[in-house]
Amino acid sequence: MAEAIQKxxxxxxxxxxxxxxxxxxxxxxxxxxxxxxxxxNIVKEELNLLDSENxxxxxxxxxxVKQDLDEAKATVSKRLEYxxxxxxxYETLLKDLERKSDQHREVLTSLQQEYQRAQGRAAGxx
Amino acid sequence: xAVNLTELSxxxxxxxxxxxxxxxxFLTSSIGQLKVVQTKYVEAxxxxxxxxxxxAGKELLVPLxxxxxxxxxxxDVEHVLVDVGTGYYVEKNVEDxxxxxxxxxxxxxxxxxxxxxxxxxxxxxxxxxxxxxxMKIQQLHTQQTPQSGTTKA
Numbered sequence: 001m002a003e004a005i006q007k008x009x010x011x012x013x014x015x016x017x018x019x020x021x022x023x024x025x026x027x028x029x030x031x032x033x034x035x036x037x038x039x040x041n042i043v044k045e046e047l048n049l050l051d052s053e054n055x056x057x058x059x060x061x062x063x064x065v066k067q068d069l070d071e072a073k074a075t076v077s078k079r080l081e082y083x084x085x086x087x088x089x090y091e092t093l094l095k096d097l098e099r100k101s102d103q104h105r106e107v108l109t110s111l112q113q114e115y116q117r118a119q120g121r122a123a124g125x126x
Numbered sequence: 127x128a129v130n131l132t133e134l135s136x137x138x139x140x141x142x143x144x145x146x147x148x149x150x151x152f153l154t155s156s157i158g159q160l161k162v163v164q165t166k167y168v169e170a171x172x173x174x175x176x177x178x179x180x181x182a183g184k185e186l187l188v189p190l191x192x193x194x195x196x197x198x199x200x201x202d203v204e205h206v207l208v209d210v211g212t213g214y215y216v217e218k219n220v221e222d223x224x225x226x227x228x229x230x231x232x233x234x235x236x237x238x239x240x241x242x243x244x245x246x247x248x249x250x251x252x253x254x255x256x257x258x259x260x261m262k263i264q265q266l267h268t269q270q271t272p273q274s275g276t277t278k279a
Contacts, residue, residue, distance in 0.1 A: 039211050046210040046226075054222075059213040072214060079212075 002118040009111045016104045023097045030090040037083045044076045131258045136266075139259045146252040153245040157238055164234040171227035177203045177220050 047069065050056070056072045057064040134142070182203045187195035206223050207215045218226065 043211045043214055046216070047214070050216060055217040057207065057215040057217070059215060064207075064215055076212070076214075 002115065002122050005111065005115045005118050009108070009115055012104070012108055012111060016101065016108060019097065019101045019104060023094065023101060026090055026094050026097060030087065030094065033083055033087050033090065037080065037087065040076055040080050040083065044073070044080065047073050047076060131254060132261075134258075136259065136262055139255055139262070143252065143255050143259065146248055146255060150245060150248045150252060153241055153248065157241050157245065160234050160238050160241075164231055164238075167227050167230045167234070171224060171231070174206065174220060174223055174227070177206065179203060 047056070050069060052069065054069065056067050056069050058067045058072065059065075131139070177200075181200055184200050186198055186200055188198045189195050204219050205217055206220065208218050208223055208226055210216050210226075
């Protein structure tokens with residue numbers, strides 16, 4: 001009896017640990033997105049301060065390529081949109097993961113109690 | 127915080143202290159990073175002052191690598207290319223560039239000023255936690271050795 005529960009406990013624990021790994025992975029991905037969002041916002045502000053006299057270059061690989069100011073602005077705006085969307089996506093993903101890990105935690109604690117009870121019974125028999 | 131520190135147990139306090147330790151460390155390193163970047167901008171702003179009318183047409187040595195230089199002449203003292211982030215470079219005149227650096231330096235100063243109070247708060251909290259921990263440990267000691275405790279008292 002106790003052994004079966006122990007096995008189940010083990011597998012549940014592994015699942016829970018995997019879940020935790022996913023959580024921290026999503027967390028760091030979200031943080032990276034946040035940093036990108038800040039950087040792009042700063043670039044957008046800078047581009048908004050420019051006028052047609054300023055030439056904008058885009059670094060592509062090792063070369064600087066001349067680019068239209070409006071085009072650059074459009075690119076950054078599009079990028080901001082994308083990043084915001086991604087952040088939203090990760091937000092829902094994280095919420096989902098958190099809910100799942102809460103459930104898992106409950107299952108784990110009940111299994112642990114069961115295991116302890118089973119062990120106590122086994123010890124009592126001996 | 128609404129929680130009374132004295133009501134927490136020693137392991138809980140220990141956990142709280144580690145957490146506060148991590149937080150203060152994170153904030154300190156953030157401030158450090160911001161200061162490094164700020165120094166870079168200050169240096170860039172200083173070095174741009176070389177670009178004035180007096181130096182136009184003068185000869186200079188351009189570093190191709192850190193150990194090899196080629197002679198050149200300073201042709202344009204009015205325009206520079208500034209990296210504004212995410213791979214975008216903008217050609218600006220010297221005045222605008224100085225403004226740009228000033229903006230960046232001010233921005234960083236503001237960010238540092240935002241973090242500083244948070245860091246101080248965490249520090250104060252950590253001190254409080256350590257104090258309560260010391261108190262608890264002392265209490266434990268006197269409880270464990272009541273004899274010596276009473277004789278001392």
